[in-house]
Amino acid sequence: MVSKQAERERRLDITDRRNNVSDFEIQDDFLSKQEYQELTTLHIEYGKVHWIGLHAKPLNILHTLVQSIRSKQDTDVLGATAWYNIRPPMPVAHNDIDSYCTFQGKKYIPDILPNKTYLYYVKRPDKGGNLQLETGEEVEPKVNRLVSFPIEITHKVLPYEGNRVSIGIIFWPQLPTFYGRVTNTETKIFDRTWEIEDARNAPNTKYEWIELKQIMDQL
Numbered sequence: 001m002v003s004k005q006a007e008r009e010r011r012l013d014i015t016d017r018r019n020n021v022s023d024f025e026i027q028d029d030f031l032s033k034q035e036y037q038e039l040t041t042l043h044i045e046y047g048k049v050h051w052i053g054l055h056a057k058p059l060n061i062l063h064t065l066v067q068s069i070r071s072k073q074d075t076d077v078l079g080a081t082a083w084y085n086i087r088p089p090m091p092v093a094h095n096d097i098d099s100y101c102t103f104q105g106k107k108y109i110p111d112i113l114p115n116k117t118y119l120y121y122v123k124r125p126d127k128g129g130n131l132q133l134e135t136g137e138e139v140e141p142k143v144n145r146l147v148s149f150p151i152e153i154t155h156k157v158l159p160y161e162g163n164r165v166s167i168g169i170i171f172w173p174q175l176p177t178f179y180g181r182v183t184n185t186e187t188k189i190f191d192r193t194w195e196i197e198d199a200r201n202a203p204n205t206k207y208e209w210i211e212l213k214q215i216m217d218q219l
Contacts, residue, residue, distance in 0.1 A: 023116065023150045024137055030120065030146040031068075035061060040122065046084045051175075051188040053079040059187060066169055069118055069146070077114075077171040078184050083192060085119075085166045093134070093156040096170060103178045103193055110174035117155075118169040119147045129160030141166065 031039065038061040044050070052058075052066045054077055066080045081100070096117045101109050119131065124141045131139040131147065134154040139147050141164055149155070151170065175182055179190055 023148075024133070024135070025148045026139065027146045028142060029144055031065065031144055035064070036144050039065065045189060046086075047192065048083070049190040049192055050082045051079055051179075051182055051186075051190060052082060053182065053186050054184040056185055056187050062167070063187065065120060065167070069169060070171065077173050078175065079182065080169055080171045081175075081190070082167055082169045085168055086164065093154045095154045096151050096168070100170065100193065101176045103176070108176040108178050110172070110176055112173040114151050114170050114172050116148045116171075117151045117153070120167045120169065121145045121147075121165075122167060123163060123165040125160040125164040126162030127160060128158055129162075129164045130158045132156055132158055 042061050044060065044062065050062060052063050054070065056063070056079065058064045058067055062082055066082050070077075070080070097109065097113065098107070101107055121141045121143055124143055129141050131141065132155060133139075133149060135149075137149075138158075139145075157164070178193075182188060
């Protein structure tokens with residue numbers, strides 16, 4: 001668990017990084033047409049978090065996507081987590097450190113934090129669905145667009161119509177301890193801890209991963 005002193009230092013670091021708008025970046029046409037097509041036909045466990053070690057052999061196009069983003073990192077990392085997003089049942093503002101590092105109501109903040117959250121857009125909705133950051137930026141969910149911003153930044157998805165699919169990616173120097181031991185040469189699958197927390201706090205929350213498979217099949 002995180003100490004009070006560590007939490008204070010983290011908050012000071014968050015303030016500094018929130019003021020550094022240069023950490024916000026957009027790159028369009030990130031994958032080739034062939035890679036994008038391969039990604040849209042990939043069938044994996046959409047309702048899980050996928051761990052891809054830095055030196056793990058890529059087993060599918062999701063792993064390849066993650067490793068192609070790795071070159072953008074300016075710090076040493078152990079590996080990355082990647083997860084699919086669709087239809088947020090409660091589109092509230094959040095940051096990914098709190099989402100990823102909270103377990104059974106307690107925070108487990110690593111000593112070394114990741115630098116950024118990456119979002120890759122697979123499918124845009126019929127209308128709306130922009131990403132809104134607390135710093136004022138607003139991002140259109142354009143297909144094959146990669147967006148990155150400091151991981152501590154609070155963000156949310158604005159209301160939309162239709163279906164919206166993105167992939168979130170975070171590179172970790174250290175993974176929160178409750179995930180267990182991981183290495184930089186392996187791949188693993190974890191439960192989505194924020195959904196477990198949501199279930200504790202809002203028992204009626206539902207995540208429709210069967211629907212996501214149907215949407216991906218239609219791309």
